[in-house]
Amino acid sequence: MLNLFTQARRAAGRAAVGAATLALAAASVPAHAQETIKVGVLHSLSGTMAISETTLKDTVLFMVQEQNAKGGVLGKKLEAVVVDPASNWPLFAEKARELIEKEKVAVVFGCWTSVSRKSVLPVFKELNSILFYPVQYEGEESERNVFYTGAAPNQQAIPAVDYLMENEGVKRWVLAGTDYVYPRTTNKILEAYLKSKGVAAEDIMINYTPFGHSDWQTIVADIKKFGSAGKKTAVVSTINGDANVPFYKELGNQGIKATDIPVVAFSVGEEELAGIDTKPLVGHLAAWNYFQSVDTPENEEFIKKWRGYIKNDKRVTNDPMEATVIGFEMWVKAVEKAGTTEPDKVIPALIGVSVPNLSGGFSTMMPNHHITKPVLIGEIKDDGQFDIVEQTPGLIVAEEWSPYLEGSKDLIADWRSPLNCGNFNVKTGKCGGAGQ
Amino acid sequence: MLLALAVLSAAALSAAALAGRAEAQDVGGALAQLATNKYDDTEAALSVLALSGDPAAVGIVSALAEGRLVFGGTPPRVFIQGEGGALLDPLTRQPVADAPAVKPVRVNNRVRRAIEAASGALSLVSPDPAKRLEAAQAVGRSRDVAALPALDAVLAKETDPKVKSALALARASIVIGQAGVSEADRIAAIEVVGAQGNQDALALLRSVPADASPAVKDAAAAAIAGIERNLALWGAAQNVWYGLSLGSVLLLAAIGLAITFGVMGVINMAHGEMVMLGAYTTFVVQELIRTHNPGLFDWSLIIAIPLAFLFTGLIGVIIERTVIRFLYGRALETLLATWGISLILQQAIRTLFGPTNREVGAPSWMSGSFEIGQLSITYGRLWIIVFALLVFVALLAVLRLTRIGLEMRAVTQNRRMAASMGIRTNWVDAMTFGLGSGIAGMAGVALSQIDNVSPNLGQSYIIDSFLVVVFGGVGNLWGTLVGAMSLGVANKLLEPYAGAVLGKIALLVIVILFIQKRPRGLFALKGRSIEA
Amino acid sequence: MSDTETLVRDIEPDDGLGAAKKTLTEALLYLNAVTVTFDGFRALNELSFTVDPGEMRAIIGPNGAGKTTMMDVITGKTRPDKGDVFFNGGTTDLTRLDETEIATLGIGRKFQKPTVFESHTVLDNLRLALKGQRSALPNIFRRETAAERECIDAIFETIRLTEHRDRLGGALSHGQKQWLEIGMLLAQDPKLLLVDEPVAGMTDAETAQTAELLREINANGHSVVVVEHDMTFVRDLGVRVMCLHEGSVLAEGTLDQVSANERVIEVYLGR
């Protein structure tokens, strides 16, 4: 009896100590006096997305260094806090929470995939912080705490399709994508758009493949077959990162040349091409808002500084990098305008902020938290760069809610007073989507 | 690239045939158009050049194709950039004295097509039959009506039967969908095109205008039906070929695992990383060749194969000596340890080479394709199948015929007995693991040709590899061969019906059910197995 | 898994001396013309014999004679290619049942290599073997009854392992494992015990004790079939002996009769 009692007491004692240690170990180290402004970097450095996101981490670090060289912001130095969400979506949310709650960062630059953004959204809303999201995406979103510096579908996909119709006389379309939300939505929008332009349903082929799909023999053969129906055919590719290399390799292998069936891609940039021998791909297209080959003094200087920073004179630049840079500069400007890093002050201050982009114009943050962008169409060259064959004359405003989709055609976002709403329904005149 | 500097003899072209088009415009006007650097103008200029018959036209078109046609100055003029960057007058080919700053005339897909058509039209009269053949095909592809008179002219004179039939096909391709062609002419064209029996012919046949006469339409419909039947058969063969090709990739990925896992019983989660290391070895070899001896590029894969084998084999031996050897008889712990090793290797490569894809080029003998009937076979895939089978045969030979192979089998079958017979089991273990890893490395060389060379490369093969080995029967190399090939073919036969994703899911379910039927795989080893 | 005992393969069919045949209804175990083939090797070739209720039978024979395969067939581990295997006076066709059903019918088996539950205590080994509830769900809430406890104590006495009851099965010596396994058979209370090489690796004293143990078990009404190489042990058992060769019965009778058989001497005992 006695034995049992002491045993239980001992156990309880150990338990208490254990729990306390556990709690303490996990608890934050108390933040010492803030001499710096912390900037969170939430990009995967390992796992499947590291391939794309690591560069963006470097870009933010580069921008922080540049800004500090200029004297920082509000007289304080910036300090980047890097975490690795490891391409794991729940971990994105956890790390976002850590950045905001424990590290007390003023702003976060991060995410690549839509799912990672969706995963962190509730955290940013709950903790009222700011996220800059630098990647082209499917739209259908506008949140108070998020600023989207990548393209919405109308800033990338639709101009690309227009180009193919006008310049290549394309009549038949293959919409090939990885099976996730960005291709699904973009293709839905494109399908509606093409039909509105008089393209018949049988002239549209839609194909989805899983992530990392590596055996493209059948699908490329199908595309070839579809393309031999006597009408000029093009492929609109929303194939995601990893699957692109084998896709293009198979195109080259099966001898599909850009002059026969051009492929226009929305997720293939300089970084992705760096891993492919592009000689067989010359002439295939990509639509972005920035190319490394943009011929402006701003871009030239940026590339020079970037290569100096990264200590690699072959390192390429790409569109999401430009979007990160624009976002960063907008944030700096807005903080200086607001005189504080307080999100509630910075968020309204960001609307209307205009900064030079790298293609020679200015990009402005619109009330829907998306930015204005030029659209560039480039053809792949044999050196892995793009030859810009078309550039929209002006800047295009993002349609965060696509007019081509059933659910969103009546929605708009405007984060200014009095609307202050990300999904205002112009029909019902109410905030909150379709309303009751 | 389509066109060498073959000098066009103006006399050879029937001037009468071209008179209708080229009257108002001249080469000079075309050059002025080229200098505006607008795609529309460039395209128009090309069609003028194609029909001009001017001896300089060939040179101008090929310069444009090669990116050596430049413009500059005020008003803008066009030059050809010669060797060493000197600017030449496009007509006289003499160096110009007051060279302005220049930029290349821009080219896009539309212009590229026009270039192809123009150079085709221009080289239809080349003395080289191979050139003429190419030109005939190019003209056929362009389906440019303007080329019709020229085609007719050369067709009458052509003597080479191959070129002649290509010319006839090109003519038919143009005529078939053209308005204002006589019924007989069109039906003849349908016959010529229909005889091709391929996908392109189908496309052409479908382009018969809707307002054509019923006889024409019937002829076209009959030809289409014939071709479609034919193609359906070939399609099935093509799918089997794709399946074998996928199977060979699976075989390559799995065969090293058949050694480390199948024979040694190590649940080797780092197997995929060995494949990745092999691919990176290829990348390094190619980089070195590019910088030091570009002439050897076509040999890069041949050079990389033994190096990849040795390098990954060495890594394998190191892993075996430092980690695996403490874990024999504890197969599950090898899963844990090799999983850790795979994380370390991935991150090591990420740190050394960066997280992005690396470019591994294809040597010329692996590019392109050829056709057997309607079966299109790409050289790259063919070589991978050949390579996979060679590796398989070589491995069998090593295990069956060599001393070390005998010792490996002895050790895996009865370690104690082998040891007591004087076999250095430690050494044999290291060699076996090294062999399996080395083979994975060689697979990496082949896979670098069709997949991403990135730190994640290995992860995408590990599940399939295990599936193949288990499906085939652990410890049986023939099982791995049959397993890989049957999974590959089954996948490719399912894909056209179910789509890529559902096809793969269906295949996984089939494998799961199959294992219920044969709990030890296709070729179960009777008696002793790795689980003993 | 240790169930992959080396499969024994025979090479050529033999003329096969007819075994003494009991009628189907009298025999506890009845094998008729059982043939098993592995990859072309005839492990059992038209094997026929019977075991009476309460009988103890010793089976000898060279390696590869088909002894283990015979046990596999009886216990449902291997399905015969052809032939009949009946139990309980012909009421039950064993070829249609699986191992578990056959075990439940009352056929217990001791493996060639002693197989006890190594990470259980000796006591738990016996508890697991003890005749009783075999279904999964009721066993979650099962409690040991006094009767069961007594029964286990009795078995401990029989197999002489009482003082080892709390040791892990894996910690026992080879001979102790053999006894424990026999004890587990007893706990199952089967009608027929198949005992494969029970004295392999035992000292002479242990061998003698084992023989006595088996006789005791037999005396309590269990039929026993023992496969053994050890002639001294077989002699100690003092029962009817059957010699298998190449999958069929070569000779049958008392040990003296069998060991005097020319063929037996030739293929097995040696000159």
Added chain:
Amino acid sequence: MSTSETRPPALLTTSGLVFLGVLGAAVVLVPALNLLTAPDSALHVPTYVVSLLGKYLTYALLALSVDLIWGYVGILSLGHGAFFALGGYAMGMYLMRQIGPRGVYGDPVLPDFMVFLNWKELPWFWYGFDLFPFAALMVLLAPGILALVFGWFAFRSRVTGVYLSIITQAMTFALLLAFFRNDMGFGGNNGLTDFKDILGFNIQADGTRVVLFVLSAVALGLGYVLCRFLVRSHFGKVLVAIRDAETRVRFTGYRAENYKLVAFVVSAMLAGIAGALYVPQVGIINPSEFSPANSIEIIVWVAVGGRGTLVGAALGAVLVNYAKTYFTSGLLAPYWLFMLGGLFVAVTLFLPKGIVGTFYDWRARRRASDDIPGAEPAAAPKPAE
């Protein structure tokens, strides 16, 4: 004088008591330190730590479920993440239905992703998930039925060892591919997210988070007691016997496949509960939970903590995940895979029985003279079964 009447092994051993004690203390201390102390106090536990700990606890429950079948029955499931994810999806579907008209499109019934893809009505398999009891039932049934069907086939056909492991992996991989398909109606790659309420409570409120943490701790505690109860019963002894000598068990008259099946289903249900508690705390469920790598990681947690010890599995899950959280931030972030990989290699080489297993060995050696039978037998894990 029945001599077999030795003391049956206690339901709770010393380590079990310590384990439950730690959990109990955490249940009291963590909420108290979170809710009752000032945010700037040194003792304050921030909410994100509460959620983090809650997440670890669900992982611990998942590890426990794996240890039940791997440690005690020898079934190495490389697909247990599938059961976890199914439980998570069942809970996620409930949480999606709770959003109601508060989604961005404001559709009263359809979740956002369905509006987005122009779905007109709710697919049949989403019916009922607006009711918590139904969802809770599905948390158990979805993984349970999958395990039942899969196990019934596999165990009856006597698929064992690596073959079983690989087909469990194939199972989770097939589910991964299936759930990635947007046409399946589970939100594709984006999965289910943007949850608002659970049972009417705001899912982001500190109070809700604390309650979820407490529930996770209680579930883990009960799960532990359940597993202990199972493994020390006659049923549990049969399980261990199956692990060590399955053939012997069959020849002893037990239907080994039924025992395995019961254990497998119970384990899958525990994993499902873990998934259901996980989802509201991390705020998202997506098909990557089905990825085979995740399932392998669970095995790694169990191995690190100590296979066949239950407490070790839970401890391993918490430790490895804490290490992950710790290493993925700050300066080490780019190199954390080296640490984690190195940790796994080191554990296999130097602590082959895992942390708790090694501790038991050490304690057993120290007590060698005492010979206390009540101590858990240091279950010697066998190689690939």
